[in-house]
Amino acid sequence: MNIQESIITGIQLAFQNIYNHDVSMDQLSLAPTRREFEGTYTFVVFPYLKVTQSTPEATANQIGEYLKANVAVISGFNVVKGFLNLELNQLIWLEVFKELYTNKALGQLPANGQKVMVEYSSPNTNKPLHLGHLRNNFLGFSVAEILKANGYEVTKANLVNDRGIHICKSMVAYQHWGNGETPDSSGLKGDHLAGKYYVIFDKEYKKEIEGLVALGQSQEDAKKNAPLLLEAQEMLRKWEANDEEVVTLWKQMNSWVYEGFAKTYEKMGVDFDKFYYESDTYLLGKDIVEEGLEKGIFFKKENGSVWVDLTEEGLDEKLVLRGDGTSVYITQDMGTADLKYNDFKLDKSVYVVGNEQDYHFDVLFKIMKKLGRPYGKGLYHLSYGMVDLPSGKMKSREGTVVDADDLMQEMVDTAAHHTKELGKIDGFNEEQADELYETLGLGALKYFLLKVDPKKRMLFNPEESIEFQGNTGPFIQYSHARIKSIMRKAEQIGVDYENPDFSDITSLEESESSLIFLLGEFHKKIKMAGEEYSPAVIAQYLFDLAKEYNRFYADLPIFHEDNHSILAFRVALSALTAATIKKGMSLLGINVPERM
RNA sequence: GGUCCUGUAGCUCAACUGGAUAGAGCAACUGCCUUCUAAGCAGUAGGUUUCAGGUUCGAGUCCUGACAGGAUCACCA
Numbered sequence: 001m002n003i004q005e006s007i008i009t010g011i012q013l014a015f016q017n018i019y020n021h022d023v024s025m026d027q028l029s030l031a032p033t034r035r036e037f038e039g040t041y042t043f044v045v046f047p048y049l050k051v052t053q054s055t056p057e058a059t060a061n062q063i064g065e066y067l068k069a070n071v072a073v074i075s076g077f078n079v080v081k082g083f084l085n086l087e088l089n090q091l092i093w094l095e096v097f098k099e100l101y102t103n104k105a106l107g108q109l110p111a112n113g114q115k116v117m118v119e120y121s122s123p124n125t126n127k128p129l130h131l132g133h134l135r136n137n138f139l140g141f142s143v144a145e146i147l148k149a150n151g152y153e154v155t156k157a158n159l160v161n162d163r164g165i166h167i168c169k170s171m172v173a174y175q176h177w178g179n180g181e182t183p184d185s186s187g188l189k190g191d192h193l194a195g196k197y198y199v200i201f202d203k204e205y206k207k208e209i210e211g212l213v214a215l216g217q218s219q220e221d222a223k224k225n226a227p228l229l230l231e232a233q234e235m236l237r238k239w240e241a242n243d244e245e246v247v248t249l250w251k252q253m254n255s256w257v258y259e260g261f262a263k264t265y266e267k268m269g270v271d272f273d274k275f276y277y278e279s280d281t282y283l284l285g286k287d288i289v290e291e292g293l294e295k296g297i298f299f300k301k302e303n304g305s306v307w308v309d310l311t312e313e314g315l316d317e318k319l320v321l322r323g324d325g326t327s328v329y330i331t332q333d334m335g336t337a338d339l340k341y342n343d344f345k346l347d348k349s350v351y352v353v354g355n356e357q358d359y360h361f362d363v364l365f366k367i368m369k370k371l372g373r374p375y376g377k378g379l380y381h382l383s384y385g386m387v388d389l390p391s392g393k394m395k396s397r398e399g400t401v402v403d404a405d406d407l408m409q410e411m412v413d414t415a416a417h418h419t420k421e422l423g424k425i426d427g428f429n430e431e432q433a434d435e436l437y438e439t440l441g442l443g444a445l446k447y448f449l450l451k452v453d454p455k456k457r458m459l460f461n462p463e464e465s466i467e468f469q470g471n472t473g474p475f476i477q478y479s480h481a482r483i484k485s486i487m488r489k490a491e492q493i494g495v496d497y498e499n500p501d502f503s504d505i506t507s508l509e510e511s512e513s514s515l516i517f518l519l520g521e522f523h524k525k526i527k528m529a530g531e532e533y534s535p536a537v538i539a540q541y542l543f544d545l546a547k548e549y550n551r552f553y554a555d556l557p558i559f560h561e562d563n564h565s566i567l568a569f570r571v572a573l574s575a576l577t578a579a580t581i582k583k584g585m586s587l588l589g590i591n592v593p594e595r596m
Numbered sequence: 597g598g599u600c601c602u603g604u605a606g607c608u609c610a611a612c613u614g615g616a617u618a619g620a621g622c623a624a625c626u627g628c629c630u631u632c633u634a635a636g637c638a639g640u641a642g643g644u645u646u647c648a649g650g651u652u653c654g655a656g657u658c659c660u661g662a663c664a665g666g667a668u669c670a671c672c673a
Contacts, residue, residue, distance in 0.1 A: 029612090031612065031615075032612070034616065034617090036616090036617080037616080042615090042616085044615055044616090046615075046653060046654070047614095047615095047653095049653080056653080080616070081616070082615085082616090082653080082654095083615080083616060124673085161673075164672095164673065165672080165673085166673080278673095303671085305671060314599085315599085315669095316598095316599095316669075319670085319671060321671085322671040323671060324671080326671085328670090328671065328672080328673090329672075329673050354667095355600090355601070355666090355667065355668090356666095356667055356668070357667095357668090357673095358600060358601075358667075358668070359599080359600075359667090359668050359669070360668090360673095362600085383601085385601080385602080385666085385667095386666080386667085388666090418635070419635090422633095422634095422635065424633080424635080440635090448608095451608095451609070451610095452608085452609065453609085453610095455601075455602085456601090456602070456609090457601090457602075457665095457666070457667090458608085458609095459607095459608080461607095461608095464607090464608095464622095467608090467621080467622065467635095468635055469621085469622080469635055469636090470620085470621040470622060470635095471608085471609075471610095471620065471621040471622085472621080472622095472635085474635055475621090475635065475636085477635085478633080478635050478636075479635095479636085481633075481635095482632085482633055482636085485632070485633060486632055486633095489632060490632090521612095524612090528612085536609095536610095540609090540610065540620095543610095543620080543621085544620090547620085550636060550637065551637070551638095553632080553636080553637085554628095554636070554637040554638080555637085557632065558632055559632050560632085571632095574632095595633085596633085596635080
């Protein structure tokens, strides 16, 4: 049973019967009534005054009367200006609850037969992950889970940037100053080891530039002529020529980095179904350049470089192949797009990449559409804003980054500190306590990064640590743990809340019906989050739900209730709330504890 | 300079896609633990939604123009 649909159908009939006018269902919409007014749903009549040829008040009253007489769930109404507030038969919420409670597929919409790939993370292998990557990884993982819940068949992909000049920089520095250091000998995680040499490269490179400038070169020339840079460029050429020594070092350093990344991903709680490596894909796309030339979509300039003209689409001319026949970034991206499609026959392909690449993806997608790719219209760039520090932008070369491993550990430590301070670890052994700190610390961090609309840039202030109260992950986790405690007690005293008997219930409290209303919104929110690729929708919903539950919890002490039927109903209501929170949090990649 | 994104309480964010008196959290203040977990609940205070026009019954939301911040416009990735 869908209450909203039955009301909307009623409104449609009202228009036919009273005004002899057809209104289509999808034109009509209901809004939840604001708290300060009586009612559950509100229908706004202003847009229909031309049809009704009447005042707002009269129109609202006429429709209200019709609905009251003809729609069973509506028990009454009131009119404020042009707003028709519909009051529902309170017991209808009990029916809604019964249906939700017996639904086995909580938080899972039916399969839609569509395949989608979510590409995220996509790290460079020359340095460890930082705060910006955390936002990317949490977003990508969460969006993938949300799309699964929407009925898609989802492939999580990671396109690892394991080649290129930046990796060569780390390698050159390592050759010069590494002294054969390894993760084992240094005690550094492999990705941090590689990052260390990336920073050393930059430092030494700058010294060389200064030296050259002192000898009279211009800044610009010095940057191009510094021996270290030339060395890195030479190394890249050797790598492309498959030089054995270079490739061996490259494999060695990358394998260290992968070991490090694996640990970081595990701590983050993210995973992938498919890895692509740029060392395999960087030559792809040249055949597409040929195809584009044949089709007349691309054109060649005198020096042999190939371009696409996107001025009709509001963009510029864009290079797709260099004059010397080598690839640029977009060349391999075209090739990879085809590769992904051929591998998985995707209906949709989501790229989780920062908003500094908005233009690039705009170009890429327009090209693929011009080329007539069947998947062209399913391409989507999930563009998210940068995470800024109070000092401004993070710069990995200058070491002003918030390291992902460090930050996660700090959050876990902070969670441990809070928990001990509150004296909430009675009855936990050490292993359980550590698990709880991990759950809470990462929950706080993930929620913090996901509750904000992805496309907005956000500020992270390391000095003011992430909160554990209010609109936070731990608040929602706490609400879940509280409910679990109630369920344990209910089981102890033998309350059958799995098959409750509702026969004694003749009315509902306001906090009960409000809670049921919210529980009933879950699937709608999942749908919305999927359409907008926005975990923030789920985060906001879960906060509202937890808040509403805590109101109910304070309002109606469950075990003080004498009537067994009502008591069992309230435990069942709590159980459904816990299940909804748990499922919703899992869509954000956040675990919830049984106790805390 | 062109293009794109953002601008809401001191701070961090919402606002059901054009609806009612713009809502939460943090910070501040006031109550509530003789027990379903106070990481909670209830309340007080805090606003010319950057500014100026426009569209209409109605604008934080749409349009135009300023202003501020950011990104991007490489034969870099």
